[in-house]
Amino acid sequence: MPQKLYFTVGPSELYPTLPAHIQEALDKKIGTISHRGKAFQDIFKNCVYQLRTLMNIPDTHHIFFLSSATEIWERILQNCVDQKSLHLVNGSFSKRFYEFAVELGKTPEKIQTDFGKGFFAKDIAIPNTCEAICVTQNETSSGVCMPLNEIYLLKQKAPNALLFVDSVSSVPYPDYDYKIVDSVFFSVQKCFGLPAGLGVWIVNEKCIEKANLLLAQKKSIGTYHSLPSLFGKAKDFQTPETPNVWNIFLLGKVAEDMNNKGIQQLRKETDTKAAMLYEYFNSSKNFSIAVSEPVHRSATTIVANTAINASEVNKKLEPYNMVVGSGYSSYKETQIRIANFPALSIEQTEKLIEALKKELQ
């Protein structure tokens, strides 16, 4: 039986070079080497170097490895917020980030839009006491993105607040200006096409200073994954605990492949595939684009309303050995979500559109 091709939004298709890298990991015994030895330090260094190159991350920012973006939500709130974070909520993941702050005993605020809607900075009032602005650049649940210039305007409104950008399902597509953004984070099972189990947290000194300030005030900032603990070990190219060495190795390899292709080419291909998909949904009889405002349409997570049930769409795709993502939660049957990640080629996306056209117009 031929393998199916998954256009689901995460976990998603593995990056095409991954099986070869996994074989190399087995040959080099990456699962066996000590996380306190030089071989691991070299893996750590390579991964950081490749990510810095790919995403143009300056030395003002550090790169830490955790277990998931979900964990990073918790660590941000523990380390960088005493009382008040502001959350721009426009989907299930940004909402969950806000709820974490409540569960940790903070007094967060949220500004909420309807599902499928995005934000413009001009409409956002930031409280004076706000310590952290938490933005989900790309909502995997709704396919809504926030344009980078709108994110930067938030920082202008509150220069003393730290700006955290959840970029789980868009990195490395957005070209962030790290002079403005204090922290970006993502997980690897989306655009990097790796198995899940690794989160990457990019933070500047201001975030670490805030954690140290809270610590000096005798506030608990957690334990092994506090920012000072992560920073202390990262200086020596290590992690506080035995990490997911395997995935750090694979991430370095995939980022290297992406660097060999070139980030501009990768962005160009992403734009091409996004345009193809949106164009099709715009002209389809069965589908319509879910995000009404054009500037809020994600380039990497493409969501469409569907007249027939999402499960029916996937039944029609069965003879083609293709799978699209269903809608999120209560939109499970009324929307489909399509990953426009680097692991999926222009040709594969063309074939998906052809199949959908043939079956559903």
Place this chain on the structure above:
Amino acid sequence: MPQKLYFTVGPSELYPTLPAHIQEALDKKIGTISHRGKAFQDIFKNCVYQLRTLMNIPDTHHIFFLSSATEIWERILQNCVDQKSLHLVNGSFSKRFYEFAVELGKTPEKIQTDFGKGFFAKDIAIPNTCEAICVTQNETSSGVCMPLNEIYLLKQKAPNALLFVDSVSSVPYPDYDYKIVDSVFFSVQKCFGLPAGLGVWIVNEKCIEKANLLLAQKKSIGTYHSLPSLFGKAKDFQTPETPNVWNIFLLGKVAEDMNNKGIQQLRKETDTKAAMLYEYFNSSKNFSIAVSEPVHRSATTIVANTAINASEVNKKLEPYNMVVGSGYSSYKETQIRIANFPALSIEQTEKLIEALKKELQ
């Protein structure tokens, strides 16, 4: 160049069947499937079933998947301790567990022995206010274990305290009595021979009740990895976040292999190899057994003092393509540590002893 054989204590040798299971994971697209779908639920169920069978875990206890045993230390303290935990500290890892309690703002107590020494229950006074007794059954740093009957006596002394057993580098060798032990936890890069990045937490209802009690008292017990959150999702064979699906799949497969071999056979082989190694160290001119008290000698982590530096020992093993673990921290050069894990066979252990005998007597 032939691959080296690692007798290091973790990460350690991968279980011999692992490359085949990894190939199956690639063929079945385990890195791509949704963690909210039936295929993942089946992987979750199989892993839990195989672990229950292997370790004889009754239905009174639940099995949760986290990212590391280090994380589980933190979650235990957040979820099951309001103020006072008691820590039996006899090495670096048990010490770190105690320090986590301090960092989380608790008021823990510790009872400490010298490095290389163990505990007898008769010497342990447990405070009336103790909520949790935290025992490291097998100290990976020193090679000291605590016999199970001694652990059970602690519970007799303080029946109202929850008993947590760190069994990171010994599971599935110890045959725990789950009528006495409230919680056991481990990570997979030791005796299961998997790549690191997954921690397994076995807990009974009393632990979950304690977390719910703290929550009712408006104490923060964390967010996505609180016990109620883990429990709520596990009932549906899921995890709160996108987990390390890959490793949950592989753990189920390796536990199944171990069940096919039989836990009694696995324990017998462990005993045989341990006896061989201790016998050799007892008669060697260069080595001596590090743990003086026989009942405190670990069966799975065998530590010896070495007259020549540990790095010299490994140089002598180079022509044999074998590597032993160096001592922990300040014992780096004066001790060696040898993994006696299921991934390493009796024959391989014999060859190691032959090589050491030939080179160092």
